[in-house]
Amino acid sequence: MDPFSLFMIAALGLLIFFMFRNSRKQRQAQQELQDNLVPGAEVMTSFGLFATVMSIDDDTNVATIDAGSGTVLRVHRQVLTKVIHDEPELETESADSATEASSDDAGRESRDS
Incomplete structure (x- = not known):
């Protein structure tokens, strides 16, 4: 067997492995969704x-x-x-970023004056 054939067989095996893995993840996510409904x-x-x-x-x-x-x-x-x-953490993060943005705007306005 030449190296190119071995490489193609390995690539095909890797492709099949990732297809099965992705399919399993999708089934698991779908089952989790159905359990939470x-x-x-x-x-x-x-x-x-x-x-x-x-x-x-x-x-x-x-x-x-x-x-x-x-x-x-x-x-x-x-x-x-x-x-x-x-998810209360997201609400606090968005509130923190809003206060940072307003303080940045205030700093910009004072520099412009």
Whole structure:
């Protein structure tokens, strides 16, 4: 066997390994999403709507969600793409960056005067 053939076989083996690995990760992420889809969970749909899950019918794959102000929608279960978890750290980081930005603007204004 020449070195080029060995390289091509190794590259093919590596490609197959990464395909299986990626597939396993996607299945795991999908299973985690399905486990977190329970009534009361905050979700985001594939078209960017934030809502609360009211019920899920496993037989027909229909989810009933409350989009706020009493707006109740029936959507296919696959539309629910992300479960939103409360992350207070992000709120404090954004508040800190907002105060830094306002102090930078104040410093710039004093230099301009």
